[in-house]
Amino acid sequence: MELPLSPITQTKLAQSFSPREGETRLGQKVRLLPGAASYMDALTQAKAAGARFAIIGIKEDLGPRANLGQGGANQAFDAMLPALLNLQSNRFLSGEECLLLGEIIPVANAAHDCQQLRQEVESLDQQVIEALTPVFAAGLEPIVIGGGHNNAFGLLSAARAALSKPLAAVNLDPHSDFRLREGRHSGNGFSYAAANGALGHYHVLGLHELKNSEANLEQLTAFGGSWHSLQQIWVRRELSLEKALSDIARQLRHTGLPVAIELDLDAITQMPSSASTVAGIPLLDAAHYVSHMARHTQSVYLHLAEGAPACHDAGLAAGYKTVGQCLAELIYAYLQAKQV
Numbered sequence: 001m002e003l004p005l006s007p008i009t010q011t012k013l014a015q016s017f018s019p020r021e022g023e024t025r026l027g028q029k030v031r032l033l034p035g036a037a038s039y040m041d042a043l044t045q046a047k048a049a050g051a052r053f054a055i056i057g058i059k060e061d062l063g064p065r066a067n068l069g070q071g072g073a074n075q076a077f078d079a080m081l082p083a084l085l086n087l088q089s090n091r092f093l094s095g096e097e098c099l100l101l102g103e104i105i106p107v108a109n110a111a112h113d114c115q116q117l118r119q120e121v122e123s124l125d126q127q128v129i130e131a132l133t134p135v136f137a138a139g140l141e142p143i144v145i146g147g148g149h150n151n152a153f154g155l156l157s158a159a160r161a162a163l164s165k166p167l168a169a170v171n172l173d174p175h176s177d178f179r180l181r182e183g184r185h186s187g188n189g190f191s192y193a194a195a196n197g198a199l200g201h202y203h204v205l206g207l208h209e210l211k212n213s214e215a216n217l218e219q220l221t222a223f224g225g226s227w228h229s230l231q232q233i234w235v236r237r238e239l240s241l242e243k244a245l246s247d248i249a250r251q252l253r254h255t256g257l258p259v260a261i262e263l264d265l266d267a268i269t270q271m272p273s274s275a276s277t278v279a280g281i282p283l284l285d286a287a288h289y290v291s292h293m294a295r296h297t298q299s300v301y302l303h304l305a306e307g308a309p310a311c312h313d314a315g316l317a318a319g320y321k322t323v324g325q326c327l328a329e330l331i332y333a334y335l336q337a338k339q340v
């Protein structure tokens with residue numbers, strides 16, 4: 001069977017967790033892609049057997065590098081696997097709902113020069129669209145671990161192709177990623193998606209008032225995009241997070257469009273990432289955002305972008321632990337919210 005991604009093998013799965021007598025880990029319950037005549041058949045079979053979510057890694061840092069940022073987002077998926085798969089399967093979560101599908105690895109990955117990197121991001125966009133469109137078409141809900149935030153474009157385009165509707169996206173992120181269409185990179189996934197018709201509605205939560213250029217804000221406003229700033233909620237306390245979340249969810253439901261839940265890990269305080277910050281939001285507020293949006297909107301995917309273990313000040317091992325645990329908590333917040 002020809003596949004647009006590298007499936008997770010039994011060997012990789014077994015290497016990613018340690019079973020313990022008398023316990024059942026999530027790694028012992030998640031499903032792998034079954035053998036079938038085609039990728040679409042395999043996804044359909046997995047869905048029929050009881051999978052609802054498809055967990056996918058995009059192992060790349062072309063997008064942040066094409067945006068003149070730091071590399072390292074290609075390691076987030078490997079950091080996440082042991083943190084998630086060693087968690088317990090119990091009354092709160094079985095693990096059988098999850099298809100641990102595979103990894104998208106860029107075919108073009110040799111450039112150093114900025115313009116070439118941007119072209120490689122464009123090729124990666126096509127890989128993401130090819131791998132994800134059948135996942136949406138099979139009725140599975142992707143949980144995608146980036147990779148740079150550039151992959152929002154491929155995800156939104158794939159969902160648009162499979163569901164025949166533009167998406168309403170909500171993005172917890174200090175940056176709107178709605179920058180000029182000057183060649184593909186991690187800062188313009190949403191402006192490109194708006195231009196190709198994949199994005200029908202866009203709200204940014206936690207936008208930093210001084211990390212978005214005036215041109216960027218004008219472009220976002222001209223599209224009809226909206227935001228709650230980081231300063232409004234977490235600094236000036238003009239409104240509570242709870243009020244913002246319930247207003248955002250109401251707006252999203254009102255669009256009648258399928259909803260994309262986006263989160264850039266650089267929104268979270270000191271999370272290793274290309275644009276990491278000390279003035280971010282607590283991890284548990286980010287988990288609450290994911291939980292609220294998953295529970296109260298018609299969401300079709302979760303995208304967790306920009307985690308970069310190598311950007312941890314204390315080194316790679318500390319980065320794997322921090323990014324891995326963060327991603328596992330955010331994934332569980334989504335899975336749990338969807339079960340209610």
Ligand SMILES: N=CN[C@@H](CCC(=O)O)C(=O)O
Nearest residue numbers: 067069149175177186187275
């Ligand atoms: N996905 C992140 N995009 C940010 C990065 C900012 C930075 O590198 O400082 C942006 O382009 O605005």
